[in-house]
Amino acid sequence: MPATPNTVQNYKKENEEVSRYMTENRSDHPSNFIHDIIEEDLRTKKYNSRVHTRFPPEPNGYLHIGHAKSICLNFGLAARYGGLCNLRFDDTNPAKEDVEYVDSIMADVKWLGFDWDDRLFYASDYFEKLYLYAEQLIMAGKAYVCDLSPDQIREYRGTLTRPGKESPYRSRTPEENLDLFRRMRAGEFEDGSRVLRAKIDMTSPNLNMRDPVLYRILRATHHRTGDRWCIYPMYDYAHPISDAIEKITHSICTCEFEDHRPLYDWSLEALKFESPPQQIEFARLNLSYTVMSKRKLRQLVEQGYVSGWDDPRMPTISGFRRRGYTPEAIRDFCDRIGVAKANSIVDIAMLEHCIREDLNLRAPRVMAVLRPLKVVIDNYPEGRVEYLDAEINPENAEMGTRKVPFSRVVYIEREDFLEDPPKKFFRLSPGREVRLKHAYIIKCDSVVRDEKTGEVAELRCTYDPDTRSGISSEVRKVKGTLHWVSADHAVKVEVRLYDQLFSKENPDEEKEGALFTANLNPNSLERLTSCLAEPGLAGAKPGTRYQFMRHGYFVADPVDSSEGSPVFNRIVSLKDSWAKIQKADGKG
Numbered sequence: 140m141p142a143t144p145n146t147v148q149n150y151k152k153e154n155e156e157v158s159r160y161m162t163e164n165r166s167d168h169p170s171n172f173i174h175d176i177i178e179e180d181l182r183t184k185k186y187n188s189r190v191h192t193r194f195p196p197e198p199n200g201y202l203h204i205g206h207a208k209s210i211c212l213n214f215g216l217a218a219r220y221g222g223l224c225n226l227r228f229d230d231t232n233p234a235k236e237d238v239e240y241v242d243s244i245m246a247d248v249k250w251l252g253f254d255w256d257d258r259l260f261y262a263s264d265y266f267e268k269l270y271l272y273a274e275q276l277i278m279a280g281k282a283y284v285c286d287l288s289p290d291q292i293r294e295y296r297g298t299l300t301r302p303g304k305e306s307p308y309r310s311r312t313p314e315e316n317l318d319l320f321r322r323m324r325a326g327e328f329e330d331g332s333r334v335l336r337a338k339i340d341m342t343s344p345n346l347n348m349r350d351p352v353l354y355r356i357l358r359a360t361h362h363r364t365g366d367r368w369c370i371y372p373m374y375d376y377a378h379p380i381s382d383a384i385e386k387i388t389h390s391i392c393t394c395e396f397e398d399h400r401p402l403y404d405w406s407l408e409a410l411k412f413e414s415p416p417q418q419i420e421f422a423r424l425n426l427s428y429t430v431m432s433k434r435k436l437r438q439l440v441e442q443g444y445v446s447g448w449d450d451p452r453m454p455t456i457s458g459f460r461r462r463g464y465t466p467e468a469i470r471d472f473c474d475r476i477g478v479a480k481a482n483s484i485v486d487i488a489m490l491e492h493c494i495r496e497d498l499n500l501r502a503p504r505v506m507a508v509l510r511p512l513k514v515v516i517d518n519y520p521e522g523r524v525e526y527l528d529a530e531i532n533p534e535n536a537e538m539g540t541r542k543v544p545f546s547r548v549v550y551i552e553r554e555d556f557l558e559d560p561p562k563k564f565f566r567l568s569p570g571r572e573v574r575l576k577h578a579y580i581i582k583c584d585s586v587v588r589d590e591k592t593g594e595v596a597e598l599r600c601t602y603d604p605d606t607r608s609g610i611s612s613e614v615r616k617v618k619g620t621l622h623w624v625s626a627d628h629a630v631k632v633e634v635r636l637y638d639q640l641f642s643k644e645n646p647d648e649e650k651e652g653a654l655f656t657a658n659l660n661p662n663s664l665e666r667l668t669s670c671l672a673e674p675g676l677a678g679a680k681p682g683t684r685y686q687f688m689r690h691g692y693f694v695a696d697p698v699d700s701s702e703g704s705p706v707f708n709r710i711v712s713l714k715d716s717w718a719k720i721q722k723a724d725g726k727g
């Protein structure tokens with residue numbers, strides 16, 4: 140148990156420091172290198188002064204915080220320059236895609252606060268056009284049907300140090316290619332038996348330019364086009380053309396596509412698109428203590444390590460939503476981390492900091508005791524109840540006050556009492572005094588033990604009637620202030636405390652063949668089922684956020700709460716380690 144003076148005043152002081160830090164370091168719209176590119180394009184009227192971006196998720200999983208960064212960036216650029224941003228599902232891989240994901244992605248983008256208006260598109264809407272463009276490439280002698288097996292294609296491709304070898308099918312005539320490609324579409328050939336390839340350069344130093352595959356044969360039911368197609372375009376082919384069809388100007392993607400840019404440009408040039416979009420890469424967001432790849436997140440869900448894509452420990456938008464994070468705080472976070480070319484890992488403490496800062500002003504303060512210890516105030520009359528005035532949010536006086544019932548038997552936090560306290564313990568111990576928040580100063584006179592276990596079962600205390608908060612608090616000061624609830628009035632609630640999902644800062648590092656799941660934190664969820672909260676929380680609506688004094692911010696779980704018996708998720712604790720890191724670095 141920490142012997143720090145973990146009392147209300149201390150958190151208040153910390154919050155004030157944090158606020159000051161943020162005000163001093165705030166720049167509302169930090170500039171980034173993409174702004175420079177766009178501003179130059181606007182100056183030279185490259186796209187007739189248009190800015191049109193898109194967010195292109197593949198519907199093969201739920202969105203995560205990395206996607207949030209891409210969403211904020213793409214929709215943000217459009218807003219900043221008076222342009223437009225499309226939502227486009229990149230649904231060219233029928234095997235892994237599903238409408239469940241499409242629906243969740245739309246809900247998540249909306250929840251984040253962005254709107255695509257009537258510009259919702261699917262790459263699959265372009266299948267016919269993409270097919271016709273492929274015929275065009277064939278007729279121009281820029282694409283051919285290749286009968287090599289996938290293994291042979293790989294072998295012929297060469298390596299970074301060894302040039303590739305030309306496919307024996309490379310010299311087929313456009314007519315022969317057209318005939319074969321049409322028959323591919325008609326379903327005459329086996330899956331995987333033939334592909335359509337771009338005819339570029341098998342000796343290019345860029346492996347992506349060594350006659351990349353444009354189309355494959357795949358008999359799979361697509362979530363939108365059903366069984367209409369048995370050939371599907373590859374992402375690298377479909378993406379630039381989808382961008383061009385939608386008249387995108389700046390096609391923003393993450394850095395792993397940098398080596399694909401020559402192919403992006405090649406496709407648009409080969410098809411003679413006028414003022415083709417340009418691809419711009421930025422560094423993907425990585426967050427400490429979590430993983431971001433959809434494949435890995437799916438694995439956590441499918442193998443039952445978490446309760447679902449919206450498990451409050453997941454870095455998904457739906458997980459964050461259920462956890463109680465706000466869209467405002469997530470947007471603020473995405474703004475502050477900025478946009479760069481170099482990959483890095485962002486400290487999760489920074490995201491938590493943004494959440495705290497947002498909730499500090501809006502969340503009502505309430506008292507809830509997570510691990511109750513009974514306190515009987517011997518000199519307080521039996522049966523008497525006082526309804527004490529308590530401010531709802533000391534940071535925001537407009538929120539007003541509430542009434543909190545006080546009576547002879549109250550509960551305090553078990554860890555707020557120590558029989559044999561260390562020197563700097565300012566909470567309760569025998570013979571010592573503390574203030575009960577919004578109420579009176581009490582003194583601990585004696586301890587009642589459980590006869591069998593010897594454990595402290597209750598405390599017998601006396602109160603000083605002349606010390607009621609708000610009325611006479613100036614009279615006498617004590618060092619510790621504790622939260623509490625009245626035994627007769629409190630409501631029993633379940634509380635779920637979360638810790639990081641992984642115990643390693645970078646769980647993706649799979650050392651010596653150990654899987655990333657080996658880095659899962661076994662203590663990432665703690666369920667407390669006998670917590671007591673002030674009576675107002677009985678009717679907490681799912682999704683409502685509070686600050687439980689001294690414990691952090693909590694939300695009534697939107698899934699597991701039921702009428703009259705809310706379950707609370709801890710959104711974030713009150714300790715702000717990021718503000719501390721900044722201070723230690725001399726930045727604050």
Ligand code: ATP
Nearest residue numbers: 195196197205206208209392393423424431432433
């Ligand atoms: P993952 O690797 O997690 O499966 P992905 O890149 O395959 O992600 P897409 O659905 O293709 O997922 O991504 C949609 C958009 O979001 C793309 O433009 C992609 O570059 C961007 N994006 C994905 N992950 C991140 C991230 N970690 N940081 C920033 N942008 C990202």
Ligand code: MG
Nearest residue numbers: 196197229374
């Ligand atoms: Mg992808």
